[in-house]
Each structure stands twice: as structure tokens, then as C-alpha cells.
Amino acid sequence: MSKLLKYELWAVGRLFLPIAAALLLVSLVARALGTLPPETFSSVFQVGRALSFLLVAGVAVFTLGITLQRFRRSLLGDEGYLMFMLPVSVDALILSKLVAALLMCLLGLLVAGFSVLLISMRDIGQALREVAGALPALLRGEEPEWLQFLLLAALAPVFGILLCYVCMALAMLAGNRRGLAAVGLFFATMTLMQLLGVALNSLMAGAGLFRGDADHVGYLRALLWAAIGLEGFFGAIFYFVTRYMLKNRLNLE
């Protein structure tokens, strides 16, 4: 697994790091232009700022693109002929991709967040100190729903990546229409998940968990736990279906 991860990080890094570096560079330039008198360089500054925000969006799209491409090309495409001939388990193949994609998401988030700070905050040190000051309260659990939000946010990329994986793995059954089938499966599953969320919300409201404003926080916490449970449950299902498909129904074109 560590060897697989080493090569996966190399493959991902050479695609991802240049765009992350470009984002930081443009943000730094935009910040530097922001220190000049606005009337002198206002249009350049505006373009720089717009470009930085575009790049932040670009990083998100690029991260998703690399995640999909690495799974599709490296396991289900030509590189799959190499990867599936390695004497490693299917679990190791999936997990190395997943861990590398998660690390890329985390790095992307950090780089994008730092870029936004660079562009929008005059005193970054002060902003970071404020965040650091709020952390102890969050960790002591004075506002425990923040921890739930954090857990939900941490599980969200795992869930999303595994959803993409399972759609691509199941699409192997669709013969020559794999791409179309994967996209169709993705939207069908997302719609199903939305419906499930709405149904769960109605069920909880019907069960009397929400009795007006006084119960608002309690209801929110229950809802968050339910969402965390659903993400974890379906994430596990996606993982095991992907594993089954790659282990027992592999059909490389």
C-alpha cells in the first residue's frame, strides 16, 4: 500500500502542484497590486483579483478532474493493464487512489483558503490568530455542533470520491457506453441521496424531534448525526461495491 501510495502521489503531484503554485503566485501578485494606490492600478488589480478567484474555482474543478482521471485511466484504462497485474490486493489499489485524492483535496483546500486570505485580508497574521483563538473553544466542545460539521465536512470528500469510483466501476457493465453510464449513475445516485435526505428530515420532524425554536439546536445536532451516519453508511457501501466490481467483475477494454 505504501509503495502504491508513493507512485500515486507522484502521479497526482505532478499534475496538481503546478496549478496550486500558479494560484499562490497569482494571489501574491494580486495582493502586491492591492498595496498600490487604487487609481494607479485599479483595473490591473481588479483583473488580478478576478483571476485569483477564477483560479480558486479552477483548483476545485482540477482536483475533481484529477481524481476522476486517476481512477479511470489508472485502473480502468490502459494503465489498468499494469496496475491489475501487480501482486497487490484490490483494497490496496482503491485505498491508494482514495488517500492520494483526499490529500490532494486537503492541500487544494489549504491553498485555496490561503489564496483567499492573501487577496482579501490586509493582516493575515491577525486572521490566523483569530482562527487559532477560536479553536480551543471548538475543541473543548462548547459548541459541539461545530465538531459535527467538521466530521461531516471531513466525510464529504470521502463520500464524494467513493461515489465517483462506484459509478465508474459499475459502468464497466455498460460495454462501450461506460462514460455515459457512469455519468447517468452519478446523477441517479445523487438524486436518490437527495430524496433520502428529504425523507429523513420529514421522518425526524414527524417523530417530534423538532418542537419549535427551543429545540432548534438539538434538532440540528440530530440532523447532523443522521447526515454523518448516512454519509458513512453509503460511503462504505460504495467502497464495497467498487471492490466487488474490480475483484470479481473486472473487464478492461
Next chain:
Amino acid sequence: MAILEARNLGKRFGQKAALREFSVAIEPGRLVGLLGPNGSGKTTFLKLCSGLLTPSAGEILIDGRRPGAETKRLVSYLPERNALGDWMTVRQALGFFADFYPDFDRERAEGLLDALEIDRRAGLRALSKGTKEKLQLILTMARRAKLYLLDEPIGGVDPAARDVILSTIVRNYEPDAAVVISTHLISDLEGLLDDVLFLKEGRLERFAPADALRESSGGSIDTLFREVFR
């Protein structure tokens, strides 16, 4: 015990039968020619043996076991396409094989790189198609495997390169290993083969020692091939 055994093996892609059920056993130490015209099921058979496809019927056994992580230690497979990631350099590709295959003989690989004049520092993206094919062959043959599965190793190269590739194969496979080479260019392989396996439209047409086939037909394997696939 056979190193490769197919039992009632069949494969369908939707309604189309790519391989119609047949059984065959290949013993260690044999060099087997997997012969047939385009579309006869040669690649499908090799992909089933490698575990890259799942059989629709029957089973494949490698050294008595179904394809899995354990059997992949024994099998060295050369696909008919470039499977090496473009993100690697030649040196990294060697490191990749050395990391995952305990039977990878790095010294042998380095020697073959020198013999075929392939630059270790070159990125795979920059290599020509022919050089990539040679590199894949080097990586495949530098393993001390028990079973080599080579899919069209001489299919897309010029006659001069064919000789280099064939001599690389013949000089480098382990004596107690079995080699299965798929091709439709029979004359180039004719003198090397111990056994011949003819596939026609997914059916096993013949499987016999090359000498026996020559005797029974009174001609070369190439001539017999032309008769069978006329």
C-alpha cells in the same frame, strides 16, 4: 502440474461470444504460439489468463490457483498496448517494477536497456511508440516469472526490430517457465515454438506440439495456418 489451465473457458461480450468454451493445459518449459487471425480471441484469452477479464464460463487456473494477487507474482504479462503511465521516466519504470516484483532482475533490465539503447532519463511521454514497446518488453522479460504471456510482441514493429524483440524473448525467459506468445506473424516465430494453439472465431481449432503439426500437415506451421484460416 500445468502452469496454465483453462477449463471450459468461455467469454461473452454482451451477445457476442469472444471465446467459445474450451479446455487447454500448458506445461512449464514450453514455448507456445497462440495463433489466429485478428479477432480470433487471442487477446481475450491472454487477458483472461492475466485476470484482467472475468470469464463468462469455466475457469482459469495459474499453477492450480485462480487469478489473484498470488498468481500475479508468477505471471509476467506484456499487453498489446502501452500500459506504462506517461508520468514516469524510464528509470522510474524500472524502479516501479523492482518495488513490486521480487523476481524483477534489475541487472538484466539495465543490460537490455543498454543493448536496445534506451535512455534511462527519458520521460515516457517523449518516447516513440516503438521504444515504449521495447521498454515494456524489457520490463516483462526482466522478471524471473513462471509464466510469460506476450500479446503481439512483434505485431506493430518493423522486421529489424522484430528480430531484436524475438531474440530478447528467447534469450531471457526462464528455462522452466512457460511462454505464450500471441501473433499472426507466424513465419517469424515458426522455428521457436514447442506447441501451437490455433484459435478461430473464439474456438480452439488445434492444440498440439509444433513438430506433430508439421508432420501431420507435411508442411510448415505457416502453411497449415493458411489452410486452416483460408
